[in-house]
Every structure is written in structure tokens, then in C-alpha cells.
Amino acid sequence: MQLPRLLLTTTFRLALIYLGLFLILVLFLLGFVYWTTSGVADRQIDDTIEAEITGLAEQYRLRGLGGLSDVVAERSRNQRYSLYLLTGPGGFALAGNLNAWPDAQSGAAKPDAAGWFDFSYRRPVAGDFETHRARARHLLLGNDFDLLVGRDVEERHRIDQVLRASIAWAVALTLGLGLLGGIVFSRNVLRRIEAITRASRDIMAGDLRRRLPRSGSDDEIDRLAGSLNDMLEEIERLVTSMREVTDNIAHDLRSPLTRLRNRIEVTLLKEASPAEYRAALDETVAEVAGLLDTFNGLLAIARAEAGRPEGTPEPFDLSAAVNDMVELYAPVAEEKALSLTGDVVAGLTLMGFRQLMSQALGNLIDNAIKYTPEGGTISVTLNRGELIVADSGPGIPEADRDRVLDRFVRLEASRNSPGSGLGLSLVRAVARLHGAELILEDNNPGLRVILRFAPDSLDGAPR
Ligand SMILES: Nc1ncnc2c1ncn2[C@@H]1O[C@H](COP(=O)(O)OP(=O)(O)OP(=O)(O)O)[C@@H](O)[C@H]1O
Numbered sequence: 001m002q003l004p005r006l007l008l009t010t011t012f013r014l015a016l017i018y019l020g021l022f023l024i025l026v027l028f029l030l031g032f033v034y035w036t037t038s039g040v041a042d043r044q045i046d047d048t049i050e051a052e053i054t055g056l057a058e059q060y061r062l063r064g065l066g067g068l069s070d071v072v073a074e075r076s077r078n079q080r081y082s083l084y085l086l087t088g089p090g091g092f093a094l095a096g097n098l099n100a101w102p103d104a105q106s107g108a109a110k111p112d113a114a115g116w117f118d119f120s121y122r123r124p125v126a127g128d129f130e131t132h133r134a135r136a137r138h139l140l141l142g143n144d145f146d147l148l149v150g151r152d153v154e155e156r157h158r159i160d161q162v163l164r165a166s167i168a169w170a171v172a173l174t175l176g177l178g179l180l181g182g183i184v185f186s187r188n189v190l191r192r193i194e195a196i197t198r199a200s201r202d203i204m205a206g207d208l209r210r211r212l213p214r215s216g217s218d219d220e221i222d223r224l225a226g227s228l229n230d231m232l233e234e235i236e237r238l239v240t241s242m243r244e245v246t247d248n249i250a251h252d253l254r255s256p257l258t259r260l261r262n263r264i265e266v267t268l269l270k271e272a273s274p275a276e277y278r279a280a281l282d283e284t285v286a287e288v289a290g291l292l293d294t295f296n297g298l299l300a301i302a303r304a305e306a307g308r309p310e311g312t313p314e315p316f317d318l319s320a321a322v323n324d325m326v327e328l329y330a331p332v333a334e335e336k337a338l339s340l341t342g343d344v345v346a347g348l349t350l351m352g353f354r355q356l357m358s359q360a361l362g363n364l365i366d367n368a369i370k371y372t373p374e375g376g377t378i379s380v381t382l383n384r385g386e387l388i389v390a391d392s393g394p395g396i397p398e399a400d401r402d403r404v405l406d407r408f409v410r411l412e413a414s415r416n417s418p419g420s421g422l423g424l425s426l427v428r429a430v431a432r433l434h435g436a437e438l439i440l441e442d443n444n445p446g447l448r449v450i451l452r453f454a455p456d457s458l459d460g461a462p463r
């Protein structure tokens with residue numbers, strides 16, 4: 001993973017923005033701490049010098065130059081950090097622990113209005129000399145006498161340096177750790193996005209079974225991948241069903257079409273009477289009508305499966321639709337000496353496609369009538385959650401119950417009865433379209449087909 005791409009990620013940019021804000025805060029805080037501590041120390045030094053000057057001025061007032069000179073000499077002996085110098089006319093040193101008045105050479109600037117100035121001086125330390133920084137105040141005593149009272153600020157200066165270095169380190173560390181964190185985070189995100197990109201490429205290359213990887217953390221990337229996977233699931237289902245339809249057309253419609261062509265060719269081979277031609281044409285028309293039915297059936301199933309059937313979904317009276325179908329098939333059932341009964345809860349409304357639902361129910365009743373031997377019973381039941389068609393026929397073996405829902409699947413047992421094997425496929429597509437579960441059960445004896453609607457999808461008057 002190259003670095004520049006990493007730096008372009010949104011995560012990294014966000015991390016940078018946060019880092020910037022954090023850095024400003026850190027700088028502000030440390031700066032505040034520095035200026036307060038350092039400022040307090042500076043003020044303390046000035047206060048000490050000030051106090052000493054006041055004391056010495058008092059001595060001068062009380063005891064004159066000689067007294068002041070004694071006190072300065074006395075203090076110069078004991079004090080470690082205090083600096084004194086009393087000079088007479090011509091800058092001649094009278095007392096103190098400084099040899100000479102600090103000049104420009106020792107870095108001393110001109111004293112400010114109150115007489116304060118900074119300088120450096122050479123201090124004897126363990127038999128050697130060290131250059132130390134100092135701060136002092138200059139007091140004019142009159143008659144060309146001058147007094148300097150100061151303090152060695154070398155130690156204070158070193159502490160200051162340590163403080164500054166600590167601040168610099170803290171800032172550098174914040175910056176370094178922040179950048180590192182940003183890189184690690186963006187790398188993590190980038191890696192996951194790249195995994196998703198790779199998976200998408202595989203899917204685009206035709207691997208429709210592939211799904212986007214999820215980390216299991218259920219964060220926003222995971223949830224996005226989850227929704228995309230749901231979408232892929234749906235797309236795969238649709239593509240598979242489309243592929244099945246084209247396969248079906250190729251395989252199952254080719255033989256009837258071939259048969260049709262053969263019959264026409266055979267008829268054309270020899271001279272025949274008009275009556276014979278008519279008969280052949282009649283057969284051809286019947287066959288074409290069958291083919292058209294199959295085509296329309298396939299189309300209806302494909303559209304229902306794709307969720308785009310003809311018409312718009314609207315609420316309709318399911319109870320009435322079921323009663324209509326039972327009534328419609330009553331004569332056919334009677335003809336075969338079957339008892340067809342309806343047990344329908346009135347006034348149930350379903351949101352969906354009435355025409356398709358009726359067609360699906362018709363297919364189920366048609367199957368029951370077709371496959372149940374004479375004298376059997378068929379019952380159609382609609383309650384608040386289910387639509388059930390049950391018969392007393394041979395039923396479908398458990399092993400075949402999934403398979404019969406596919407297009408063109410007909411069981412061996414029904415070879416002699418007419419049909420194309422599309423009836424249950426449409427039922428399945430219509431059930432799914434209406435959010436209902438399709439269940440095939442043993443009716444002991446016979447088959448029981450249940451359309452179980454989602455809870456509350458059937459509206460109706462209270463029981
Ligand atoms: N009530 C039933 N009892 C016994 N077998 C059934 C019943 N319903 C369906 N089957 C079996 O399931 C197969 C598929 O049924 P389906 O309705 O899809 O097709 P079909 O009835 O053969 O043809 P079509 O409905 O397209 O005219 C049937 O061929 C039959 O073998």
C-alpha cells in the first residue's frame with residue numbers, strides 16, 4: 001500500500017484536522033504554563049533585588065557611605081547568588097563581589113529607566129572561571145557614587161532552557177504520535193475499502209456469488225457492505241432467474257417448435273386434399289396456441305419474479321377473489337365427481353395484484369382437480385394468515401416438493417395428464433411478490449399447499 005494514497009484518504013485528512021486542533025490546544029496550554037511559571041520566577045528575582053536595594057538605601061541614609069560600604073562588603077562575603085558593587089568617582093570599586101562595573105563587553109545593555117539591566121560576568125567556580133548570566137539594578141547614590149545590586153540568574157536560565165526543551169519535545173511527540181495514529185487508522189480503513197473494491201471487481205468480472213467482506217465490527221463500513229450484499233443477493237436472484245428463463249426457452253420450447261416445423265414439412269412433402277391440409281393447419285394452430293400459452297406463462301413468471309408484473313399494486317378484496325375462483329372451478333370439479341368446498345373469512349384485504357393472485361389460486365385448484373382421482377375432496381381455506389388449498393389425491397413425495405416449484409418440472413406420475421409444468425412456478429413467484437411463504441405439506445392423504453402471509457399483511461374487519 002503506497003503512502004501517497006494513504007494520505008489522500010478521508011480518514012487521514014480528518015486525523016490531520018484533529019491533530020491540528022489538538023496541537024493548537026497543546027501549544028496554548030504549554031505556552032500558558034511556561035509564561036506563568038517563567039514570569040513568576042523573573043518577578044521573584046526582581047522583587048529580591050528590589051528589597052535588597054531598599055535595605056541598602058536605608059543603610060546609606062542612616063549610616064552614610066562608610067556604613068553602606070561595610071554592609072556591602074559583609075553581604076558580599078556570604079551571599080552565593082547576590083551580586084554587589086559599590087563604586088566611587090571614576091568607577092573605582094569600593095566594595096562588593098564584582099570586580100568592575102559591567103560594560104558593553106560583558107553584554108550589558110544600557111539600563112532602562114528604572115535602572116534594570118542584564119549582563120554576564122565571570123565567576124570563580126572550583127578554582128576556575130565560568131561565565132554566568134546576571135540581572136541587576138543600578139542605584140545612583142550622588143557625588144559620583146554608584147551602587148549595583150544584582151543576582152546570578154544562570155540557574156534560572158538553565159531551568160528555562162529545560163522548560164523550553166520539554167515544550168518542544170511535547171509538541172514534537174504530539175505531532176509524531178498524531179501522524180502515526182492517523183496513518184495507522186487510515187491504513188486500516190483503506191485496507192478494508194480495498195478489500196471491498198477487490199470483491200466488487202470480482203463481482204463485475206462475473207463472479208455473482210461473491211460477497212463483500214465484513215469485519216464483524218458492525219460499524220458504518222460493515223453496515224454499508226451488508227446492504228450492498230443484500231442488494232447483490234437480489235441481483236443474483238434476478239440474474240439467475242433470467243438465465244433460467246432463457247435456458248428454459250432454449251430447451252423446452254425448442255422441441256415443440258421443431259415438432260411443429262417437422263409436421264408442416266411432412267404435410268408439404270406430398271400432395272394432399274384440402275381436408276387434410278385443413279386438419280394439419282388445425283393441429284398447427286392448436287400447437288401454436290399452446291406455445292403462446294407457455295410463452296405468456298414464462299413471461300408472467302419472470303415479471304412476477306423480477307417484482308415488475310403488469311399493473312400497479314393496490315389493495316383488493318382477497319376473500320372475494322378466493323370465492324370467485326372456487327365458484328369458477330365448481331363445475332369442473334363437479335364434472336369429475338370431486339367435492340370442492342370453500343371456507344373463507346370474509347372481508348380480508350390484501351395489498352398487491354388481484355389478477356395474479358387469482359391466477360395463482362386458479363393454478364392450485366386446477367392441480368388439485370387434475371391430480372385428484374374421482375370422488376376425492378378439495379378444500380380451499382382463507383383465514384387471517386393463510387390461504388390453503390388441500391386435496392385428497394396422491395400428493396407430492398417430500399423429496400420432490402422443492403423441485404416441482406421450478407419451471408417445466410412435472411412428476412413421472414402426471415405424465416399422462418396435460419400441462420407444461422409452469423403452474424407451481426407462477427404460484428411461487430406470486431407468493432414471493434406478495435411477501436407470502438409457500439409451503440407444500442402432506443395432507444394425509446393428498447397435498448396441502450399453504451400461502452402464509454406476513455403478519456398483519458391481511459387487513460380485515462375484526463373477527
Ligand atoms: N395437487 C397435486 N397433487 C399431486 N401432484 C401435484 C399436485 N400439484 C402439482 N403436482 C405435481 O407437480 C407438478 C408440477 O405442477 P405444476 O402445476 O407446476 O405443473 P402442471 O400442473 O404439470 O402443468 P401446468 O400447471 O403448467 O398446466 C405436476 O406435474 C404434478 O406432478
Ligand SMILES: [Mg+2]
Pocket residue numbers: 363366367419422423424
Ligand atoms: Mg398445474
